[in-house]
Amino acid sequence: MDTYDVVVVGGGIAGLSAALYAARQRLKTLVIARDIGGQLNMTTHIENYPAIPKISGPELARRIEQQARGFGAEIIFDEVNAVEKWGDVFLLKTVGGDEYRSIAVVLAFGKTPKELGVAGESKFKNRGVSYCAICDAPFFKGQDVALVSWGDLAREPAVILSSVVNKFYWIYPGERPIHDEEFLQQIEKLGKSIYLPNSEVVEIRGDVKVKSIVVRDRKSGEVREIPASAVFVEIGYVTKSDFVRHLVDLNERGEIIADWEGRTKTPGVFAAGDIVAYPYKQAVISAAMGVAAALSATAYVSKVKGKPVRTLVDWR
Numbered sequence: 338m339d340t341y342d343v344v345v346v347g348g349g350i351a352g353l354s355a356a357l358y359a360a361r362q363r364l365k366t367l368v369i370a371r372d373i374g375g376q377l378n379m380t381t382h383i384e385n386y387p388a389i390p391k392i393s394g395p396e397l398a399r400r401i402e403q404q405a406r407g408f409g410a411e412i413i414f415d416e417v418n419a420v421e422k423w424g425d426v427f428l429l430k431t432v433g434g435d436e437y438r439s440i441a442v443v444l445a446f447g448k449t450p451k452e453l454g455v456a457g458e459s460k461f462k463n464r465g466v467s468y469c470a471i472c473d474a475p476f477f478k479g480q481d482v483a484l485v486s487w488g489d490l491a492r493e494p495a496v497i498l499s500s501v502v503n504k505f506y507w508i509y510p511g512e513r514p515i516h517d518e519e520f521l522q523q524i525e526k527l528g529k530s531i532y533l534p535n536s537e538v539v540e541i542r543g544d545v546k547v548k549s550i551v552v553r554d555r556k557s558g559e560v561r562e563i564p565a566s567a568v569f570v571e572i573g574y575v576t577k578s579d580f581v582r583h584l585v586d587l588n589e590r591g592e593i594i595a596d597w598e599g600r601t602k603t604p605g606v607f608a609a610g611d612i613v614a615y616p617y618k619q620a621v622i623s624a625a626m627g628v629a630a631a632l633s634a635t636a637y638v639s640k641v642k643g644k645p646v647r648t649l650v651d652w653r
């Protein structure tokens with residue numbers, strides 16, 4: 338098994354920026370990520386990224402990915418579920434059953450979309466169950482689908498589904514999906530939404546792909562099956578950092594405590610982006626944190642290899 342200088346966990350803007358910098362410093366760099374873009378995939382327009390007046394989130398991610406690959410970073414799609422310290426190196430294990438060895442690790446795994454936790458959800462992930470309408474709605478052009486989302490989180494998926502699918506069943510727990518009547522009138526005018534108030538999905542059914550959802554009325558208790566070829570679930574994010582709990586300190590929200598250099602309590606383990614206990618969750622901040630973590634990782638790797646360390650870092 339090859340030993341990488343740096344393995345970056347996460348392919349959002351923090352992880353990709355870290356990979357770009359690490360690879361450009363000529364470190365043997367690997368990104369392990371469930372996807373490229375992370376939360377950037379959820380947004381059609383970013384207007385506050387310095388020097389870029391307007392860009393879609395996926396396009397911003399794609400550009401940084403290309404830059405990182407251009408400097409030699411490798412990227413594989415998988416999910417890390419264990420990180421262990423083995424002497425001078427870290428061993429990273431994945432859900433896919435692979436193992437990777439690295440001198441330094443950059444944790445940039447951000448936030449993970451919240452799941453419904455109902456029967457069929459895991460089975461049909463990527464086979465009709467999606468947590469990103471903006472990413473996946475085009476696959477269901479002209480079809481009947483379902484949306485589980487409410488409040489501000491529901492704005493973007495409602496707009497996107499209205500422009501792509503034949504119709505969408507909008508499932509939410511209250512009387513109205515969003516408390517903005519003007520917005521709802523605009524969506525209603527597009528004629529694609531069928532409201533299912535006071536309701537919840539209790540099961541997702543299908544064969545190789547989603548075919549229907551089972552919905553329960555929370556008031557009457559009535560249960561009905563609705564044909565749908567996809568379910569879009571956009572109900573927020575959670576932090577899933579338990580698998581690194583033995584290596585880093587976490588705050589009450591499960592975010593990683595790291596300093597300005599991206600260092601955690603374990604030498605060689607760095608953290609960047611939305612996963613860090615820092616109040617401002619923004620793309621440019623995640624990118625900058627990724628850069629800081631990569632530069633610190635570079636210094637750490639040099640030190641472990643007995644090379645001169647250029648960056649002035651206090652290793653405690």
Ligand SMILES: Cc1cc2nc3c(=O)[nH]c(=O)nc-3n(C[C@H](O)[C@H](O)[C@H](O)COP(=O)(O)OP(=O)(O)OC[C@H]3O[C@@H](n4cnc5c(N)ncnc54)[C@H](O)[C@@H]3O)c2cc1C
Nearest residue numbers: 347348349350351371375376417446447448610611619620
């Ligand atoms: C709807 C929306 C709109 C936004 N609009 C703006 C905006 O206009 N301007 C702005 O600056 N910011 C905006 N943000 C915030 C910005 O998108 C985030 O701050 C930023 O993308 C976070 O990047 P990240 O790399 O830290 O984490 P994430 O984007 O969350 O990326 C995490 C990455 O880690 C991967 N991952 C997770 N767990 C694992 C694991 N165990 N193993 C491997 N990979 C894993 C994920 O698949 C993903 O690739 C918006 C966010 C959202 C949701």
